[in-house]
Amino acid sequence: MSLARPCPPVCPPVSPIVCEPIVIVRDHYVPQIVPVIHPIQVIDKVHCVPVEQHIYTYTEGEAVAAAAVSGKASRKSRKSKSRSKR
Secondary structure (H helix, E strand, O other): OOOOOOOOOOOOOOOOOOOOOOOOOOOOOOOOOOOOOOOOOOOOOOOOOOOOOOOEEEEEEOOOOOOOOOOOOOOOOOOEEEEEEO
16 A cells, blocks of 8 residues: 655746835934034123212311400401312
């Protein structure tokens, strides 16, 4: 008895199936110089600030006290001056 099996039939050749391609993106970044202009405007402002300046005035005068030295009371004229000092 022979136990040998016959060879299975060979399948006929078929056309291959072509799928849509798989897309692989490799990103490459390259620096690109972009000028950015920042204008600066300098403004000088003058602010008036009140500052006190103290000015003193004074007057000078003479006063004679009545004193009996020789029995006569001498009388001097009274003077008055006005000065301004800064």
